[in-house]
Amino acid sequence: MRARVLVRPKAGILDPQGQAVERALPALGFAGVVNVHVGRLIELDVEDASQLPAMCEKLLANPLIEDYEILEHAAVGADSR
Amino acid sequence: MRARVLVRPKAGILDPQGQAVERALPALGFAGVVNVHVGRLIELDVEDASQLPAMCEKLLANPLIEDYEILEHAAVGADSR
Amino acid sequence: MKFGVVRFPGSCDEVDAQLAASRAGGTVLLWHGDRDLQGVDAVIVPGGFSYGDYLRAGAIARFSPVMGSVRRFAHDGGLVLGICNGFQVLCEAGLLPGALLPNVGLRFLCRQVDCTVVNAGTPFTCACGEGDRLSIPVKHTTGRFYAPDEVLEGMEAHGQIVLRYAPGCNPNGSVRDIAGVANPEGNVFGLMPHPEHAVDLLTGSRDGLVVFQSMRDHTGGAVAA
Amino acid sequence: MGSAHRELGLTDAEYRLICEQLERDPNRVELAMFSLLWSEHCAYKHSRKLLRLLPTHGERMVMGPGENAGAVDVGGGRVIAFKVESHNHPSAVEPFQGAATGVGGILRDIFAIGARPIAILDSLRFGEADSPRSRYLLDRVVAGIGHYGNSIGVPTVGGEVFFEGPYEQNCLVNAMCVGLAPRERLIRSAAAGPGNLLVLMGASTGRDGIGGASVLASAELDEEDESKRPSVQIGDPFEEKRLLECCLELLDAGLLVSLQDLGAAGLSSSAAEMASKGGVGLDVDVDRVPLREADMEPFEIMVSESQERMLCVIEPPALEDVLERCERWEVRAAAIGAVTDGARLRVRCGEEVVGDVPVSALVDDCPLYDLDPAPPAGGAGRLYPPPARSLSSDEPAEILLALVGSANLASRRPLFEQYDSIVQSRTVRRPAQADAAVLALEGGGAIAISIDGNGRRVACDPYRGAMEAVFECAANLACVGAEPLGLTNCLNFGNPEKPHIAWQLERAVAGLADACRALDVPVVGGNVSLYNEGGEGPIYPTPVVGIVGELPDPARAGRLGFHRPGDAVAFVGPFQASLPGSELAKLRGEPLPDGLPELDPAALRGALEAVRDAVRSGAVTSAHDAAGGGFAVAVAECCLAGGLGARIDFGGAGERLLELLFGEGPGGFVLSGPRESLDALAQRIAVTVFGEVGGDALVFSHDDGELVVTVNRLRAAHDGGLGRVIGA
Numbered sequence A, B: 001m002r003a004r005v006l007v008r009p010k011a012g013i014l015d016p017q018g019q020a021v022e023r024a025l026p027a028l029g030f031a032g033v034v035n036v037h038v039g040r041l042i043e044l045d046v047e048d049a050s051q052l053p054a055m056c057e058k059l060l061a062n063p064l065i066e067d068y069e070i071l072e073h074a075a076v077g078a079d080s081r
Numbered sequence C: 001m002k003f004g005v006v007r008f009p010g011s012c013d014e015v016d017a018q019l020a021a022s023r024a025g026g027t028v029l030l031w032h033g034d035r036d037l038q039g040v041d042a043v044i045v046p047g048g049f050s051y052g053d054y055l056r057a058g059a060i061a062r063f064s065p066v067m068g069s070v071r072r073f074a075h076d077g078g079l080v081l082g083i084c085n086g087f088q089v090l091c092e093a094g095l096l097p098g099a100l101l102p103n104v105g106l107r108f109l110c111r112q113v114d115c116t117v118v119n120a121g122t123p124f125t126c127a128c129g130e131g132d133r134l135s136i137p138v139k140h141t142t143g144r145f146y147a148p149d150e151v152l153e154g155m156e157a158h159g160q161i162v163l164r165y166a167p168g169c170n171p172n173g174s175v176r177d178i179a180g181v182a183n184p185e186g187n188v189f190g191l192m193p194h195p196e197h198a199v200d201l202l203t204g205s206r207d208g209l210v211v212f213q214s215m216r217d218h219t220g221g222a223v224a225a
Numbered sequence D: 001m002g003s004a005h006r007e008l009g010l011t012d013a014e015y016r017l018i019c020e021q022l023e024r025d026p027n028r029v030e031l032a033m034f035s036l037l038w039s040e041h042c043a044y045k046h047s048r049k050l051l052r053l054l055p056t057h058g059e060r061m062v063m064g065p066g067e068n069a070g071a072v073d074v075g076g077g078r079v080i081a082f083k084v085e086s087h088n089h090p091s092a093v094e095p096f097q098g099a100a101t102g103v104g105g106i107l108r109d110i111f112a113i114g115a116r117p118i119a120i121l122d123s124l125r126f127g128e129a130d131s132p133r134s135r136y137l138l139d140r141v142v143a144g145i146g147h148y149g150n151s152i153g154v155p156t157v158g159g160e161v162f163f164e165g166p167y168e169q170n171c172l173v174n175a176m177c178v179g180l181a182p183r184e185r186l187i188r189s190a191a192a193g194p195g196n197l198l199v200l201m202g203a204s205t206g207r208d209g210i211g212g213a214s215v216l217a218s219a220e221l222d223e224e225d226e227s228k229r230p231s232v233q234i235g236d237p238f239e240e241k242r243l244l245e246c247c248l249e250l251l252d253a254g255l256l257v258s259l260q261d262l263g264a265a266g267l268s269s270s271a272a273e274m275a276s277k278g279g280v281g282l283d284v285d286v287d288r289v290p291l292r293e294a295d296m297e298p299f300e301i302m303v304s305e306s307q308e309r310m311l312c313v314i315e316p317p318a319l320e321d322v323l324e325r326c327e328r329w330e331v332r333a334a335a336i337g338a339v340t341d342g343a344r345l346r347v348r349c350g351e352e353v354v355g356d357v358p359v360s361a362l363v364d365d366c367p368l369y370d371l372d373p374a375p376p377a378g379g380a381g382r383l384y385p386p387p388a389r390s391l392s393s394d395e396p397a398e399i400l401l402a403l404v405g406s407a408n409l410a411s412r413r414p415l416f417e418q419y420d421s422i423v424q425s426r427t428v429r430r431p432a433q434a435d436a437a438v439l440a441l442e443g444g445g446a447i448a449i450s451i452d453g454n455g456r457r458v459a460c461d462p463y464r465g466a467m468e469a470v471f472e473c474a475a476n477l478a479c480v481g482a483e484p485l486g487l488t489n490c491l492n493f494g495n496p497e498k499p500h501i502a503w504q505l506e507r508a509v510a511g512l513a514d515a516c517r518a519l520d521v522p523v524v525g526g527n528v529s530l531y532n533e534g535g536e537g538p539i540y541p542t543p544v545v546g547i548v549g550e551l552p553d554p555a556r557a558g559r560l561g562f563h564r565p566g567d568a569v570a571f572v573g574p575f576q577a578s579l580p581g582s583e584l585a586k587l588r589g590e591p592l593p594d595g596l597p598e599l600d601p602a603a604l605r606g607a608l609e610a611v612r613d614a615v616r617s618g619a620v621t622s623a624h625d626a627a628g629g630g631f632a633v634a635v636a637e638c639c640l641a642g643g644l645g646a647r648i649d650f651g652g653a654g655e656r657l658l659e660l661l662f663g664e665g666p667g668g669f670v671l672s673g674p675r676e677s678l679d680a681l682a683q684r685i686a687v688t689v690f691g692e693v694g695g696d697a698l699v700f701s702h703d704d705g706e707l708v709v710t711v712n713r714l715r716a717a718h719d720g721g722l723g724r725v726i727g728a
C-alpha cells in the first residue's frame, strides 16, 4: 500500500519556516494567506500498514515537537516510481 | 479555506532523504518498506483558493525539481491554530 | 582517562573532538556499527551531519548499534557528552530532555558566541566557576532548544540547565537562552556550542578546553575514590 | 549525414571528422560521447592554445595542469592540492543545487588525486544588488555552497562577491578547493595494466544531467531556459562524505592503481581520460552500472552526470578487499569493466558491443580553434553601459560611508556566517580577520589562501586588469606573511567566437601569464567557462585567481585590524591612486575607462616581499592591502576589524583629495605598528607614516578641514550594507 505521512510542527511551537512563507507571500502578490505552517511529507510503499503508527512514533516524527497524520491513499504502485 | 500543499521531489530526480530513510527502516525492524520519498507539507488558510497553483509555482515548490499537489481539506478554522 | 568518540556516517567533527579530548586524556574512535565501547571512561557523540541530517537532525543516527551501547553506558552512570549533532542525537535518543528545532533565522550560522556556566557542579563543568563566561563557536542550522514549560521548570530545579548563551548572544532563539543541558543524573550532557573548536588560542579561543578537563578531573576523582 | 549532431552542438565539419576517425558513421552511443567530449567544456576548443602561454613550472610544483588538480610541495612530505572551477550555468538554472553540486564537483577533483579537502573558497558574481534576481540568486547560491561544504565537513574559509550589472543574466559561481596529502598518497588518473579492473563507486546512475553540464556550459543562456531544465542534478553531500572517506582509505591501503572523478560528461569523459592518459584501452559494460532508474539506454548511462561517483582501476586480486571496504562505508561499488591493451574505448551492454571508438579520437582529435581577436569598437565604455549613478555627494565623509556600505564593499558577515569556517581545526585566520585565510598544518607551518578577480577592472583593461588580479591575490597573501607557491584560475568570459571577447580572453591570459612570471608563481591548474552572455551582452571578463602560499609560523599570521592604540599607521608601496574604473566611479555612474594605468611588476613584487617579511618578523601589528575603495576604505576596514579609530594626517593632497582617498590601483598597503619598525621598512619600499591608531573615530585631517567618522557609524554602514540585500 502507498501511504503518506504528514508531519507538522505541534501547535504552540514557533514555526519560523511557516512565518517566513507567510511573510514572503504578500510581496509576490498573494494576499489573505495566514496561519502558514511548514512540515514534512513522507510517502512510502508499505507491505504492512499496521506498522505505520510505530514507524511515525519511532522515526518519521518526533512526538515532542511534531504531530503526524497517516493518509493511506492508494494501492502499491499507483504513485510509485 | 484551509489548504494543504504536498511538495515532493519530481520523479527521476535524486531524493537523498528518501534513500536515507529507506535504508534506515530495516534496521529498526520495519521490513518491506520501499519507494520512500521525503518532501514538504505546507498548510495554510487562504481566502482565494484559486491562487494556490500560482503560489506553488512561485514560492511553495520549485517546479524545476519538485511536483506539488493541492489538497483543500477544510473550511478555515478546522485545523488552524 | 580514555575518551571514545563516536563516528557515524556523516560525522564531521569527530577528529576535532578527538584532538581536543587528547589534550585531557587518551582517545579512541568508536565505529557506529560496533557495539564494543572498548572500555572507554567517557563517550563523546560529536558534531557533523550524521546521516546527512536527513529527515531530522539526529533522527537516524540514534538507531545505530553503537548507540545501544552508549545508552546502556549512560544508564550505568558513564559520562556521555553530545556536541551539536551529538546533542541532537542524544535528545532524539531520549537520553536528554527536549528537542532541537531550526534556528529562528532558518540559516546555518557559524559564529563565536559567549556562554555562561550556569551549573558548575556537573562532571562536564566542574573545572569552571559558576557564572564563568566562555567564548565558544556555534555552527548549526538546527540548534533552537525547546522543551515544554513544565519540563523546563523541572530542569531548572534540578540544575539541568548547565550552559546559557550570554545575554544578547543567543544565536538561534533557544528557549531561556539554553545552550547546554544535562540529564537529571548529571552524567549526560549535550550542548550546541563546540567546545572542541575552542581548545587553542591559535585557532581562536581555549575556553572550551575546560569541558574536557572537567571530564578528566571528574573521572580521575572517581577512580581515586 | 543526419542532423542529430547539430542538436548536440557539433558542427558539420566536426561530424565529418568523427566519421573519418571511425571510418564510418558513429552510432548513437558514440555520437553522444563525441558530442560531450568535443564540447567546449571538455575539449577547451577555444582556449587550449591560449592556455599554453601560462607558466606551469616551479620548484615546488608536484602536479600541474592536466591532472584533476594541481599540487605543490609544502615540506615534511606533505603536498597541497588545489583547483578552482565554475558552475555558472547550472547555478543560473537552479542556484541552490547548481552551487551545491559545484562544490561537490571541485571536492571530487581534489580527492581524486588523493588529497583530503581541507578548505573551500567561493567567488561569486551577480547583477546589481538592488535587482530581485540578484538577491534570490545570492541567497540560494550561498545556501547551496553552505549546504554542501558544511555537511561534508570541509571549512569554507574565504571567498568574494561582487555585484555588477553585466552579471544580471549570467551569474558566476566559482568554487575553489584546497586539499592536503602525504606525498606518497598522491595518485594520477592514468589507467594502467591491461587486465586490471575498472570499478565504479558511489551514487547510482540516473538520468541526471543527460545533456547537462557540458551542453549547458557550451551555449548561451537565453529565454528558453525551460528546455534545459530537466537536467538539474541534486547534490548529496552525505553520499560524497562516505565516498571521500572510502577513497582515502582505499588509497591509504594501497589498493588503487588510478583514480578519477566523474564530472561533466560522466563515465564517457572519465573513462576516456583515464585511458588516454595511460595509453591503454578500456572496456565498459553498462549492464553492470548500478542504476537509479530502470530502462536507461546505454548512451544515457555513458553520459549521465549523476553526482558523487568515482572511477578507479584496481588489480583483480584487490577486488574483494575493495568491495568490503566500500561496503563498510556504505558506498556502492561495482566492477564495470577492464583495462585493455588496444587503445580503444569499448562500450558493452552485456555481450553486445554498443560503442567502439579510438580513445585518441575522443580525447585528442577534437579540432582546436584559433581566436579572431579585435578590441571592442569604441572601447569598454561602449561595450558595457555605465552603471546607474547612486551617489552624487562630493563630501569625503559621505563618500566614505557610501563606499563602506556599498554592496561590493560592505561586510560579508551575513554570508560567511552561513559557512562553517572552522571544522577540521586548522583555521587560524577566519573570514574578516585577515586578508587571506590561514590554515595551520599538522607537523608545523601553515598555508594561506586567497581568491580574487575584479571583472570591472579587467573590462577596462583585460591585460592590466588580469595582472592586477594576480597582484591583489598575492598582496592578500603578503598581508598574512605568506609566500605564493602556486596559482589556479578560472577564466569566465563571454562567447569567444566574437572578436572582442576573443580579444578580452587573449589579453587577460597574457596578463595572467606575465604577472605569474613576474612573481615566479606557476599555474598549477584551472578551468575555463565561456559563452557567459545574456540577452544584454557579455559578462565582464572575469579571470578568477586563487593562490596558495606558505608561512613558517601560524602564530605570526598577520591580521588586518588595528589593535594597539598608539601604533603608528603607514601607507606603503608603489601605489598610484586613480579614480577611473574604481568603486567610487561606479557609485557615481561613470563609464568604464578604456585602459588602466601602467603598472610596474618588479616594484609590485618588491612591495609584496617587503610587507610579507615585515609581517613574518612580527615587526607590524596589522597589514591590509588597499583594494576596492582605495586607501580611505582600507584604513576604515582596519578600524572596523579592530574596533579602534585612527587619526590620519592627509595634508598636501590639494585638488587631488578625493583621488588620493578613494582612487584605486595595485601595490598599496596600510600597516600599523611601532614607529621604528615602519620607518625601518623605508629601506625597502616607499613608506609614508602619517597617522596613529586610537580613539573611537577615523579622522583624516586634510587641507580644507577634517573628515571625521566614528567607528560606530562606519560599522552601521558596513554591517548593514549586505543585510539589505539578503534580507537578514
Ligand SMILES: Nc1ncnc2c1ncn2[C@@H]1O[C@H](COP(=O)(O)OP(=O)(O)O)[C@@H](O)[C@H]1O
Pocket: D041, D042, D051, D054, D064, D065, D066, D067, D068, D069, D070, D083, D085, D109, D263, D264, D489, D490, D491, D523, D524, D525, D526, D527, D528
Ligand atoms: N585556465 C586554466 N589554467 C590552467 N589550467 C587549466 C585552465 N583551465 C583548465 N585547465 C586544466 O585543464 C585540465 C582539464 O580541466 P577540466 O576539464 O576542468 O578538468 P576536470 O574535468 O578534472 O574538472 C585540468 O588539469 C585543468 O587544471
Ligand SMILES: [Mg+2]
Pocket: D068, D108, D109, D112, D261, D263
Ligand atoms: Mg576531474
